[in-house]
Amino acid sequence: MALRVGVVGGGQLARMMIAPAVELGVDLRVLAEEDGMSASLAATAVGDYRDAETVLAFARDVDVVTFDHEHVPQSVLATLVDAGIAVHPGPHALRFAQDKLVMRARLQELGMPQPDWAAVTDAEQLQAFLDDHRGRAVVKTPRGGYDGKGVRVVSTGTEADDWFATLAEDARGGALLVEELVDFTRELAQQVARRPSGAVRAYPVVETVQRDGVCAEVIAPAPHSGGRLEDVAARIGITIAEGLEVTGMLAVELFETTDERLLVNELAMRPHNSGHWSQDGAVTSQFEQHLRAVLDLPLGDPSPVSEWAVMVNVLGGPTNGSLDDRFDAAMTEHPGAKIHTYGKAPRPGRKVGHVNVVGGNLDDVAYEARAAASFFDD
Amino acid sequence: MALRVGVVGGGQLARMMIAPAVELGVDLRVLAEEDGMSASLAATAVGDYRDAETVLAFARDVDVVTFDHEHVPQSVLATLVDAGIAVHPGPHALRFAQDKLVMRARLQELGMPQPDWAAVTDAEQLQAFLDDHRGRAVVKTPRGGYDGKGVRVVSTGTEADDWFATLAEDARGGALLVEELVDFTRELAQQVARRPSGAVRAYPVVETVQRDGVCAEVIAPAPHSGGRLEDVAARIGITIAEGLEVTGMLAVELFETTDERLLVNELAMRPHNSGHWSQDGAVTSQFEQHLRAVLDLPLGDPSPVSEWAVMVNVLGGPTNGSLDDRFDAAMTEHPGAKIHTYGKAPRPGRKVGHVNVVGGNLDDVAYEARAAASFFDD
Numbered sequence: 001m002a003l004r005v006g007v008v009g010g011g012q013l014a015r016m017m018i019a020p021a022v023e024l025g026v027d028l029r030v031l032a033e034e035d036g037m038s039a040s041l042a043a044t045a046v047g048d049y050r051d052a053e054t055v056l057a058f059a060r061d062v063d064v065v066t067f068d069h070e071h072v073p074q075s076v077l078a079t080l081v082d083a084g085i086a087v088h089p090g091p092h093a094l095r096f097a098q099d100k101l102v103m104r105a106r107l108q109e110l111g112m113p114q115p116d117w118a119a120v121t122d123a124e125q126l127q128a129f130l131d132d133h134r135g136r137a138v139v140k141t142p143r144g145g146y147d148g149k150g151v152r153v154v155s156t157g158t159e160a161d162d163w164f165a166t167l168a169e170d171a172r173g174g175a176l177l178v179e180e181l182v183d184f185t186r187e188l189a190q191q192v193a194r195r196p197s198g199a200v201r202a203y204p205v206v207e208t209v210q211r212d213g214v215c216a217e218v219i220a221p222a223p224h225s226g227g228r229l230e231d232v233a234a235r236i237g238i239t240i241a242e243g244l245e246v247t248g249m250l251a252v253e254l255f256e257t258t259d260e261r262l263l264v265n266e267l268a269m270r271p272h273n274s275g276h277w278s279q280d281g282a283v284t285s286q287f288e289q290h291l292r293a294v295l296d297l298p299l300g301d302p303s304p305v306s307e308w309a310v311m312v313n314v315l316g317g318p319t320n321g322s323l324d325d326r327f328d329a330a331m332t333e334h335p336g337a338k339i340h341t342y343g344k345a346p347r348p349g350r351k352v353g354h355v356n357v358v359g360g361n362l363d364d365v366a367y368e369a370r371a372a373a374s375f376f377d378d
Numbered sequence: 379m380a381l382r383v384g385v386v387g388g389g390q391l392a393r394m395m396i397a398p399a400v401e402l403g404v405d406l407r408v409l410a411e412e413d414g415m416s417a418s419l420a421a422t423a424v425g426d427y428r429d430a431e432t433v434l435a436f437a438r439d440v441d442v443v444t445f446d447h448e449h450v451p452q453s454v455l456a457t458l459v460d461a462g463i464a465v466h467p468g469p470h471a472l473r474f475a476q477d478k479l480v481m482r483a484r485l486q487e488l489g490m491p492q493p494d495w496a497a498v499t500d501a502e503q504l505q506a507f508l509d510d511h512r513g514r515a516v517v518k519t520p521r522g523g524y525d526g527k528g529v530r531v532v533s534t535g536t537e538a539d540d541w542f543a544t545l546a547e548d549a550r551g552g553a554l555l556v557e558e559l560v561d562f563t564r565e566l567a568q569q570v571a572r573r574p575s576g577a578v579r580a581y582p583v584v585e586t587v588q589r590d591g592v593c594a595e596v597i598a599p600a601p602h603s604g605g606r607l608e609d610v611a612a613r614i615g616i617t618i619a620e621g622l623e624v625t626g627m628l629a630v631e632l633f634e635t636t637d638e639r640l641l642v643n644e645l646a647m648r649p650h651n652s653g654h655w656s657q658d659g660a661v662t663s664q665f666e667q668h669l670r671a672v673l674d675l676p677l678g679d680p681s682p683v684s685e686w687a688v689m690v691n692v693l694g695g696p697t698n699g700s701l702d703d704r705f706d707a708a709m710t711e712h713p714g715a716k717i718h719t720y721g722k723a724p725r726p727g728r729k730v731g732h733v734n735v736v737g738g739n740l741d742d743v744a745y746e747a748r749a750a751a752s753f754f755d756d
Contacts, residue, residue: 019397025719
C-alpha cells in the first residue's frame with residue numbers, strides 16, 4: 001500500500017505538495033476547509049480543523065498527519081497523539097509557532113540571536129519598553145498573526161490599547177509581545193528540513209523582499225551570502241530545528257542588521273513562501289522535502305540546480321478574469337518563466353501564484369521573474 | 379474557468395501530466411481504461427477508448443482532447459472532430475503514428491533519411507528484400523506494436539508466415555513493413571513540440587540505450603552531439619512535426635549509423651520515455667510542454683538546466699512488495715536522485731518508474747542514476 005500523508009488545510013502549500021506526491025507515489029489526502037480550495041484535487045475530506053472529531057476521522061486513514069498552516073488547536077493535536085497517530089511537526093514544536101511569546105522565551109534559552117523583546121500587559125509596560133528603545137517598537141499579538149497581520153509599529157504606549165482590551169476579555173489572559181525595531185539592511189530566510197529520527201538538511205539562505213508586510217520576492221541564494229553568513233544562518237536554522245524538535249520543513253525569517261548580525265524574526269513549521277524557488281531551483285523542492293521528512297524518509301539534496309533562482313509572488317492577480325487569461329502574453333515574452341498558480345480567485349493583496357526563474361546571471365533572472373509576474377497584475 | 383485538457387488513457391504519461399497541470403492550474407481530466415490506473419488521481423471517467431460514445435461523452439466537458447497513447451481508432455477520432463471538439467494531435471497526424479507503412483511512405487515524400495524499407499505481403503516478397511539486403515532484415519507489423527512487440531529480425535522469407543497468416547484474416551488486408559537492418563553506432567531521440575498555430579521548439583537530441591527492445595536509459599544531451607549532429611537531428615524533428623502536422627509532443631527515434639548518418643526509426647506523438655529526463659533536467663518538461671502545445675499556448679524553453687541529465691528506467695520492480703519499500707535504502711545512498719513512480723504493480727519487464735539525476739559530470743550523473751535505480755530491481 002502506498003505511503004499516505006494527510007494534510008490538514010487545503011491552501012496553496014497543500015496544493016504544491018501534490019506534484020511531488022504524485023511523482024513519489026505518495027497517497028496525499030487533504031482535509032480542506034471548504035470545497036474549491038487550492039488543494040481540492042487531493043481533498044478527501046472537508047471540515048473544520050478546530051473540531052477534534054473531524055480531524056481524528058480524517059487522520060485515521062493516513063500514516064502521518066501534517067499541515068498547510070499552524071493553526072490547529074493544541075487540544076485537537078492532543079487528540080490525535082492520544083489516538084496513536086503520527087503528527088509532524090508535533091504539538092510541542094507547533095506550540096512555538098503558535099505563540100510568539102513562547103517562541104521568544106525558548107529561543108532565548110537556546111542562545112539564539114534575536115531582537116530585544118518583552119511580554120507587556122498594559123500601556124505602561126509598553127511605554128517603558130519604548131523608553132528603553134529609542135521611542136519606537138514593534139508590537140505583535142502572540143497568536144494568529146500572519147502576512148503582517150497582528151503586527152504594528154508603535155511610538156507611544158497607548159497605541160496598542162485595542163489589543164490590550166481584547167486580551168483583557170480573553171479567558172486565557174496573556175500579554176502582547178513587544179520587540180525592538182531592528183535596523184536591518186535586508187531580510188533573509190533559512191530553511192531546514194528535519195526528520196523525526198533526527199537528520200537535518202539546510203537549504204541555502206535566501207534574501208526575501210517584503211512589501212507591506214507580505215513577501216514579494218525571494219533571491220536564492222541570498223547575494224553575498226557565501227562563506228560565513230551562509231554558515232551562521234544554517235547553524236541558526238539547525239539549532240532551532242533541533243532545539244524545538246521541529247519535524248518537516250522549518251523556515252526561520254532573519255534580519256541582517258546594519259552591524260552585521262543575524263537576528264531571528266519569525267518561524268514557520270511547514271513549507272514557506274521563502275522556499276517556493278526550490279520547486280524549479282533546487283534538486284529537492286521544499287514540498288518534496290516536507291513529504292520525505294514527515295514520512296521519516298531520508299532527506300533529499302537541497303542544493304541549487306542553477307547559480308540563481310528568483311521567485312516573484314503574484315499578489316492580487318487580474319481584477320478582470322483569471323490568471324490563465326494572461327498566459328498567452330506572459331508565456332510569449334518569457335518562455336523560461338515557471339508559472340505556478342494556486343487556483344484562488346483574484347483579490348487585492350492575496351497571494352494567487354508565483355513565478356520562478358533560474359539561470360546564471362542574477363540581473364537577467366530577476367528581471368525575467370519580475371517581468372513575467374507583472375503580466376498577472378493589473 | 380480553468381483551461382481543461384482531457385487525456386484519453388490513464389497510463390504513466392497521463393499521470394506525469396498531473397504535476398505540471400496542477401502548477402499551471404490546468405484542469406486535467408483523464409479517461410482511464412479501468413480503476414486504479416497510473417493516472418487515477420485525475421481520472422474523471424472510466425471506459426473503453428475504442429467506443430465512440432464513451433470518448434465523446436468524456437470529450438464534451440474539455441477544451442481539448444489529447445492522448446496517453448496512439449491507439450484511439452480513427453473512427454472514434456472522426457466522431458470527436460465531427461462534434462467540433464479540438465483534438466491534438468489530430469486524426470491526420472495520428473495516422474502516421476498508427477500505421478508504420480503510412481509513416482514510411484510519408485517520410486519518403488518529405489525526403490527524410492530512413493532505412494531502406496518495403497511493404498511485403500508474402501514470404502516471397504520478404505525473401506526478395508532479404509536477398510537485396512545481405513540476408514537480414516527487420517519485419518514489423520504496421521499497427522499495434524510498442525516496446526519491441528510486433529518487431530522481429532528475420533533471415534529467411536518464411537519467418538513471418540504467422541504474421542502474414544494473420545494479415546490474410548484481416549478484413550482491412552494490408553502488408554508487413556520490412557526494413558533493412560541498420561548498422562548503427564547508437565540510438566538517439568529528438569523531441570519537438572508544435573502548437574496548432576504552428577510554432578515549434580526542439581529539445582536537445584538525446585542518446586537512448588535500449589535493452590531487449592525497451593528503453594533502459596537516456597543521456598541528455600547525447601554525448602558529442604554539439605554542432606552539426608544536434609542541428610541535423612533538430613531539423614529532422616521539425617520537418618516531421620511540420621510535414622505531418624503533429625500537435626503536442628513528437629518524439630523521433632533515430633539511428634546514428636556507422637557512416638555518420640541519422641535515419642528515422644520510429645515516431646511517437648505524445649510525451650515519450652526518451653523525454654522523461656526533462657522533468658528534472660529542462661526548464662520546461664515534456665509534460666508541461668505537451669499541455670502548453672495542445673492548449674495552443676506559447677511553448678516553454680526546452681533548454682537543459684544542468685550540463686547533463688541521465689534517466690534510468692525501473693523495469694519490473696521488486697518481486698516482493700512495492701517501490702516505496704526501497705525508498706529508505708535508495709534515498710539514503712542517493713539524496714540527489716529524483717525518483718518517479720507510476721503506481722503500477724511490479725511485473726517482470728514492466729516500466730514501473732524511473733530515476734533522473736542531473737549534474738555537471740556525466741560519469742557521476744550516470745553512475746548515480748544507475749545505482750539509485752538498481753535499488754528498485756531485485
